[in-house]
Amino acid sequence: MRHSIYKIGAVTLGLTIGLGLTSCNEPKKSTATEATEEVAIDKKPTDYLAIDLANFDTTVRPQDDFFMFVNGNWLKNNPIPASETRWTSFSEILERNREILKRVAENAANNTSASPTSAEGHVAAFYKSGMNKEKREEMGLKPMEIYLEAINKAATLEEFLKVSADQKSVAGGLFSMYVTADEKNSSTNALYLNQGGTSLPKSYYEVADLKEKLNAFEKHVANMFVLMGENEETAAKKAQHVVAIETALAKVSRTPAERRDTEKNYNKMTFAELQKLSPNVDWKAHLSDVGVQNIESVENVILGTPEFFTGLSKILKSNSLDALKDYQKYQLASSFSNFLNSAFEKEAFDFYNKTMRGQNEMQERWKLVLNVIDRSVGHSLGQLYVKEAFSPKAKERAEIMIKDVRAGFEDHIKSLEWMGEDTKKQALTKLSAITTKIGYPDTWKTYEGLELSEDNYAQNFMNASSWWLKDNLAKVGQPVDKEEWHMTPSTVNAYYNPTSNEIVFPAGILQPPFFSEYADDAVNYGGIGAVIGHEISHGFDDQGSQYDAEGNMNNWWTDTDKEQFKERTTSLINQYSEYTVLEDINVKGDATLGENIADLGGMAVAYDALQKAWARDGKPENESGFTPEQRFFISWAQIWRVNFTDDELRNRIETDYHSPGMFRANGPLSNFDPFFTAFDVKEGDKMRREKQIVIW
Template sequence: MNFKPLITAKLIILIMLSAFISSCSNAPQKPALDPANMDMTINPGDDFYRFVNNGWLENNPLPDDYSRYGAFEQLNEENEQKLYDLLMAIRSDKSAAHGSNRQKIRDFYNSAMDTASIEEQGITPLQPILDRIEAIDSKEKLQTVIAELHQTGIRPLFGMGASQDRKNTDWMIASVGQGGLGMSDRDYYLKDDARSKEIREGYKNFIAHMFSLAGYEDTEAKKAVEAIMQIETSLAEVSMDRLTLRNPYATYHIMTLDELSDKSPNFNWASYFNSRNVSIEDLNVAQPEFFKAVSDLMNSVELEKWKTYLKWNVLNSSASFLSSDFDKANFAFYGTVMTGSEVQRERWKRVLGVLNGSLSEAVGQEYVALYFPPEAKERMIDLVEHLRTAFHQRIGNLDWMSAETKEEAYGKLAAMNVKIGYPDKWIDYSDLEIKDQPYILNVLAARAFNIKRNLDEIGQQVDRDKWFMSPQTVNAYYSATMNEIVFPAAILQPPFFYLHADDAMNYGAIGMVIGHEMTHGFDDQGRQFAKDGNLRDWWTEEDSRRFDELSQVLVNQYNNYVMLDSLTINGKLSLGENIADLGGLSIAYQALQNKLEEDGRPEEIDGFTPEQRFFLSYAQVWRNHMREQRLRQQLNEGPHSPGEARVNGIVYNMEEFYKAFNLDDSGERFIAPDDRANIW
């Protein structure tokens, strides 16, 4: 009886929102290239990054609620406003049936924004979990509770999930890997430099404060700090460093369940997997020595310390979803100490980030229906194929690669799958219950749902339609085991993608991003995977030697790129991204030349040639401010170079850049031809 009015109400909301979006789309569009953002007093041969971006940097100071702010963040803010408008429409939709995606989105968001209830609840919603930990009276029960926590996305000690078998990528297997650290890198526990000590002390204070908020006396909180630092430092000592983690062979060790049990006998792995409803035959043990150490720690660490460590994992992973005292303490360490952020972002923006992670495709399905024009996908397909053709040409012109390896490279490039915009199949959220309950409980429910979906893939054939980013994410990625490049709808907006701008602007921005992701299939990591995604060496020994030799030029350049005082970029840790930047820009330039040859050469725009606009477009994508703490963190953890270095570290290696701006060897950043990096 009520079915027709419900449909009508929903349609009215959609029509009103569509009208609002249409009115926004008719507003004056920002120019693809704004000369006000540039600084013509700077010689492009001295500092191309500031030549292109100095005006923008001066007119757009770093906001207090950001540790980094640039083109990505600006686009993300615009995208957040679109999502906010969408959320407000969904909240007003009284027709959303119970169990529908809209009801779940609405109730999740409402629970997060009900700060009065969250303040009143405090830590109470977590009490059953904390009581469960307190009741542990044996190492056997300890391990059972670890499995239970893992089911809700709380990850003490290690992580476990489904992943492709790297040497048989048609199938999903279980994989276990190192984890259990509260700080973002093992080195913060182990190094004695001033910054590491500062972060370590900040972390200890954070732990003590959190336990104080949870009702612990000062002496108890101090004991908690000691127990947690003992366990986490022990884990850090046996964790692989970030550079080793870049080697896909170093983290691939197929074992049977019995072999893992022999390696790590003091942890009951059969019981663990049974608790997680997973049937195991073979699995990948990413770091065998780490799990040997976990076994040893099970014996050597007292039960009470383990209980404290588990409680810490619960508090730490939940803090930002609890009352403001916990939330502020969490920000004070992870925001201020680690990255230098001065104030938190508005609550609705933070909640939106959590919602996007928890109900990613439920939100994404609504997003693309309103904000992603079909013409954008059509133009992207054309761009991708022009980039693929250009990459094929450049492979053919390589003088360092053998004919045998070139044929394999052609095959991998041709087989590379492309996904644009959004998935063909959406996630079914029917089994996820989101309701009017404390925010943290909705978060844990969503985590458990997404984890179960992942674990259900173990032993199954790979779903090649699956996406690993939501459509509303401003980013892109390459998957080596899938051999695919993926461009979510949200990145297909200025300054990355211009539906109606000239080709030069698009090829310099999103074209370079396409080339960048393609090149990841051939960087120092991606090149180790064949066209079917399997981990296999398809290079001749001589080709590998030459590739490493050419890559070392980039390593050396970035090792000597000073970013802060005497701090330089880690050329080895950032090598994959730097190869992809240089390769992506070179391929995109080739593709633009092919396009100009096809369509004819246009007139200059704003006094700039197509080649100049290409490089200008590239450079403006990477403009950003960064706080010193965030910069130090990025230099320490990688793998991306800071924005300035992604411009200046790349363009001065390209002869096409010098020609475009008629530059000679007098520029401060001039690199002699024999010293330039040139791989793809």
């Protein structure tokens, strides 16, 4: 996982946790839900309510728990569907988007005249093959057999590593690798190697309280080997090998909090230095086998976690060849599970979704297939989506809001009491250089050379995975394409990319309750306006602040100002670390720091941007018994409404760089004077911290 892209933290089709951009070729797990009504984009929906009073719990004082005051009845009336592990405002948007995506996919599948290489042709092939359950059952294990045979034939460690390299696109392997902008030379792409190779978060291998989950994982691995033809006794032994190797990999991996140290994550070295660090792999040969072209001309590689590769080298030497081959077989089967027959699919679901996250039912088939299409040929699907779902008026209004929020952030920088003039000048330079992308790319990927068929879902997965890996690795040493998008248009999310110094808002998130062309400014600025502010604030959080206006990791701070910044961020860490979930688990304030900074700054800047909009366009009257200022804060709180299963919440505390929604709503407000004024929050009230934290 790379830390170069920071997201709002939402439900998406291809990614379910907003943690950073995964290498394009890596398999991603996703969730789906049952569809709700579609919201028309060409006229105001008759049932549209920017703020629905029925969602409020008026038995809760807003001064005590604003999240529950705004969302209490919504939480009661919106239980988590059996096919979900959480239900959120993002989920509601996603459901409407899915209905549109289903319609365009079915239309593509029914269009017999579409070219196989067109956007419609790509979507049609994937959709037809994914929906053909009979064909998948008929093929069974066959799509994976050629890979299993290659693993079985490996007779030495060198041969095993060659097989692992050959299978990198479909099985992931012992570590992660990707090509992206060199963080200290952001105009050129570089090759990154990072930790990886585990199926669970690091803590699940090490914390005694999570031992039950690790035992369940071992049983799941054994079940997968049974499905691959082993008897139960042999399968159990092979599962022990897999768990032992993954536990060893987890031991030499960094925690999520440790991976927030941007400078520590950047370790450029020559191949000779890498070879000395990790001697049991011929790294040039291995990476060439993976697919890096002209490896002899690649001078450097950037390691995120050098100690992991030292440990990996030892793990390769200390484990038997049979154990390593068992590990590779499981990684392969896990990646293929959703593309094989129902037995594999159900086994993977029962562990990763039911046991780990509390999801009781599998999603409907068409939703699962749409997830795969989105992450495989998302630009093809996106072209069909935006034709139906993205209003030009929405884009125009979003552009105005971005200008207002940017201006608000500029005012905040200029008025900071804790920052010196020299650092302010650099911050303002960076702010003015931030570029914006809205809706969808100007140039679509065409997936040239990708072959897809209408009757082989697994082969389509393999071909798409190989295409993405080849596409990514071809960028080594090449200029960075600043126009490239790292999310698909239908994604219900947004991101900031520090190496390009850009903020990006796909069409998928420009929907109610975050945004509507029919809502008044108070509601829109409290929703998508705060999201805009959130993404801009990522450029100035604990990680983003280490990059300059050109996107290079470069210190533009004076020592005094850096110390002042650290003092305030430490206070924010302490604030969020006090929040408790499930009675015995605390939010990890250090791991979630960047998102908490962005929430705090984004909300505050959006509020000031709203004042600019009112000064320009006029301030509206009270509505539904609330002042315009109150509606802003209500809108902010309602975008974070969420119900979790206990297992999902526990899992997110261990893995997610975002705090749970209730704290994302209340945490920033408890530091904000205009909120206190709007809702008469007095000293001593629970929603008012004794000492407010102001960063941006």
